[in-house]
Amino acid sequence: MSSKNWSPRSLAAQAMGKIDPTTKGVVPPIHISTTYIRDEDNGYSGGFVYGRPDNETTREAESVLAMLEQAKAGALLFGSGMAAATAVFQALSPGDHVVASKVMYWALRSWLLTEATRWGLVIDFVETDDLAALAAAVKPGKTKLVWAETPSNPLWTITDIAAAAEIAHKAGAKLAVDSTCASPVHTRPLQLGADIVMHAATKVLNGHSDVVAGALCAREDDEFWNRIKTVRKGQGGILGPFEAYLLMRGMRTLHVRQERQSASAMTLAQKLSAHPLVARVLYPGLPQHPGHDIAARQMEGGFGYMLSVQVVGGEAAAVKAAAHVELYKRATSLGGVESLIEHRASIEGAGSPCPPDLLRLSTGIEDIEDLYADLDQALKAGHA
Incomplete structure (x- = not known):
């Protein structure tokens, strides 16, 4: 070149x-x-x-x-x-x-x-x-x-x-x-x-x-x-x-994927922050995140494709919600074009710093409305 x-x-x-x-x-x-x-x-x-x-x-x-x-x-x-x-x-x-x-x-x-x-x-x-x-x-x-x-x-x-x-x-x-x-x-x-x-x-x-x-x-x-x-x-x-x-x-295709995934992760973080069955959203793109100002300074063009949510109802509700996703895939790993969900505390075991009510979300390139709809119905199923 x-x-x-x-x-x-x-x-x-x-x-x-x-x-x-x-x-x-x-x-x-x-x-x-x-x-x-x-x-x-x-x-x-x-x-x-x-x-x-x-x-x-x-x-x-x-x-x-x-x-x-x-x-x-x-x-x-x-x-x-x-x-x-x-x-x-x-x-x-x-x-x-x-x-x-x-x-x-x-x-x-x-x-x-x-x-x-x-x-x-x-x-x-x-x-x-x-x-x-x-x-x-x-x-x-x-x-x-x-x-x-x-x-x-x-x-x-x-x-x-x-x-x-x-x-x-x-x-x-x-x-x-x-x-x-x-x-x-x-x-x-x-x-x-x-x-x-x-x-x-x-x-x-x-x-x-x-x-x-x-x-x-x-x-x-x-x-x-x-x-x-x-x-x-x-x-x-x-x-x-x-x-x-x-x-x-x-x-x-890294740039194309990252722009889509980061934008979708931000949208999910914002929408889930207002969800009645979500106690807390962990995502550096949110202004209320403790590291937001530093992230805004050292990250360019978005805040990444990963976020976590802490579920109302604790560990039982979180595990049940993960069991009811349809579009998301219950699997380890992150960063792929497919969106993944995982209850990390049960994976990491004793000594994990991960809260038991936490679900980790890896955002793929699917339609953002579909991703949110899937999480919404899964969270509701977790409390049924």
Whole structure:
């Protein structure tokens, strides 16, 4: 593609505009070879040695994501969001101190509470949206990583990324941000001062519920980023070519999907706020949300596709309402074109910070009136 200053929307829509040199196809082929011919001098002039650490299709998808996140050091794709996230912690050294969001993706929180300590890491959990608590938890010279998820799943609290970066950097630590529920359409953490941004690319980056993938992007090509590269290479955690191809396909429509999903989520949040069977709506786009002002400052073009509702009548009414949806699908995950609903407390189990009356909603691209009508009848059924 030419050097003109095309917008991220245009570059993503054409997957950076690369044309297959053999067929002139506008869709890049899938490169599946696991091994490559050596030159006569025993070198690899093609730039590839073996399929475990590298693949051309994966590189192409990484280039699209790096462009979207404005990641100067590039992006790395992994076989899952958990593989991507844990690679960051595995790049630390035994004895390193980590401060992490108290409310975050439950599987990562569980891994940090169990497996991370086996690596010799010391983990403290705080409400990272509380800057005073974050500053108090960070230990200058000892804290090596601050991990913040914003908006946080499933309570959708908002961490001030720029302020968190200042706190982390003052203590000599890196700031990594899980931006899965914002996407680079709405938030670009690296431009706000973060060092690493992580995505469960399974979710809205792919958007079609048919790929499990994870991603990391970096602001600087420094020693820590190279440690993460070494972790992925050594553990064989790279995303496979078929999955990378599907992810790249999904990112081509990311802007269109996110605009529709975010607009629908806002409409649902507003309508449900007035529903007599909804006790509370958690969505950063609402003015009454505690993190609204920060979200308005660091999120662009909308407030994301995720919201939660707390149901009048408590846990029993919430579970019963989820059992009566028709258009929504009762399923784990989020970010796809289909709308999903889930009672998170029963999924996360003991120790979950999730209120028992809470239902998490992932907004798809269906007709907004249909989505609201389905929730309305389900909430009423929950009280029948």
